[in-house]
Amino acid sequence: MSQPRILVARAIFPDIVDRLREHFDVEANPDDVIWTPQELAARLADKDGVLTTGSQRIDATLLAAAPRLQICANMAVGYNNFDVQAMTAAGVQGTNTPDVLTETTADFGFALLMATARRMTESEHYLRAGQWTKWSYDMFAGSDIHGSTLGVIGMGRIGQGIARRGAHGFGMKVVYHNRSRLSAEMEAECKASYVSKEELLRNADHVVLVVPYTAASHHTIGAAELALMKPTATLINIARGGIVDDAALAVALREGRIAAAGLDVFEGEPSVHPDLLTVPNVVLTPHIASATVPTRRAMANLAADNLIAFFGGRGPLTPVNTPAVGRRG
Numbered sequence: 001m002s003q004p005r006i007l008v009a010r011a012i013f014p015d016i017v018d019r020l021r022e023h024f025d026v027e028a029n030p031d032d033v034i035w036t037p038q039e040l041a042a043r044l045a046d047k048d049g050v051l052t053t054g055s056q057r058i059d060a061t062l063l064a065a066a067p068r069l070q071i072c073a074n075m076a077v078g079y080n081n082f083d084v085q086a087m088t089a090a091g092v093q094g095t096n097t098p099d100v101l102t103e104t105t106a107d108f109g110f111a112l113l114m115a116t117a118r119r120m121t122e123s124e125h126y127l128r129a130g131q132w133t134k135w136s137y138d139m140f141a142g143s144d145i146h147g148s149t150l151g152v153i154g155m156g157r158i159g160q161g162i163a164r165r166g167a168h169g170f171g172m173k174v175v176y177h178n179r180s181r182l183s184a185e186m187e188a189e190c191k192a193s194y195v196s197k198e199e200l201l202r203n204a205d206h207v208v209l210v211v212p213y214t215a216a217s218h219h220t221i222g223a224a225e226l227a228l229m230k231p232t233a234t235l236i237n238i239a240r241g242g243i244v245d246d247a248a249l250a251v252a253l254r255e256g257r258i259a260a261a262g263l264d265v266f267e268g269e270p271s272v273h274p275d276l277l278t279v280p281n282v283v284l285t286p287h288i289a290s291a292t293v294p295t296r297r298a299m300a301n302l303a304a305d306n307l308i309a310f311f312g313g314r315g316p317l318t319p320v321n322t323p324a325v326g327r328r329g
Helices: 014-021 037-044 060-065 084-090 102-117 120-128 157-170 184-190 197-203 223-228 246-254 293-311
Strands: 005-008 025-027 049-052 071-074 093-095 149-153 173-177 192-194 206-209 234-237 260-263 282-284
Touching: 005 014, 014 025, 014 293, 037 060, 049 293, 060 084, 071 293, 084 093, 093 293, 102 120, 102 157, 102 206, 102 234, 102 260, 102 282, 120 282, 149 157, 149 197, 157 173, 157 184, 173 197, 184 192, 197 223, 223 246, 246 260
Parallel strands: 005 025, 005 049, 049 071, 071 093, 149 173, 149 206, 173 192, 206 234, 234 260, 260 282
Antiparallel strands: none
16 A cells, blocks of 8 residues: 655654655655745645645645645644634644643743843844943833733643743732633642733733634734733733734834833734834744744654554544544545
């Protein structure tokens, strides 16, 4: 029997591609070419599975052009690049990579919070431009983290990791808002109190967004929400682009309605709203919250494990849907 045919849609660690070759007929993308949707569909026309990285859209149009496709293994915890309803209806399995990036992403979220609150990007640009000629008492004076109020919107694994870092490491008062309230035991572990989104926005000194992107969470933070925040507050987005109205945020930053923002994700990325590039009080990073070598390797290996387990008849390890009827190549 011939091996299942797999497409690795973006460049990943070569040894993990070699591992996949032990089980599958693999077409890789070592040059990391960004294929158009039409090019991706053409390459998937004769494939049984695909390893995606979060930037390849899997929708009904693509599925119709890929009749053999049985599984899409995302090398990401988020899967808003999947039209889950269309995949489920077509009998196509989707998987993601939860857990393996939780602590690394929480580390980065807290690092971005600190860089934003303490104005690190602004001050580095000032220094590099040769503008530092003397010390002054108010030079890049930011806001404290220790003892302040941390608001976490989205209290899943990563949100809990950020809450623990704030409460246990920096003595922060932690409030959170989530679709469902945590158990009393988990609230105690995170030293976190459940509040409404409006109360959180009014009272938090630092707001961190860690919610998945869905139609319901689109522009969770827009002009109205920004207006509720303190003028001294900071906003951190490590969730997904589209959670924040980037245009409204740029206006709020320019007009001093909030003190600063730190963004690792953007609407329409890799494009960034041009107004965000012209305001000084924002720290911008290119979607790198999970970017450590051990974590990215763990993500790639889990995506590979999902493919191997699925075609081995054991079922996927981390499914995101339950197709009613599977496809057959």
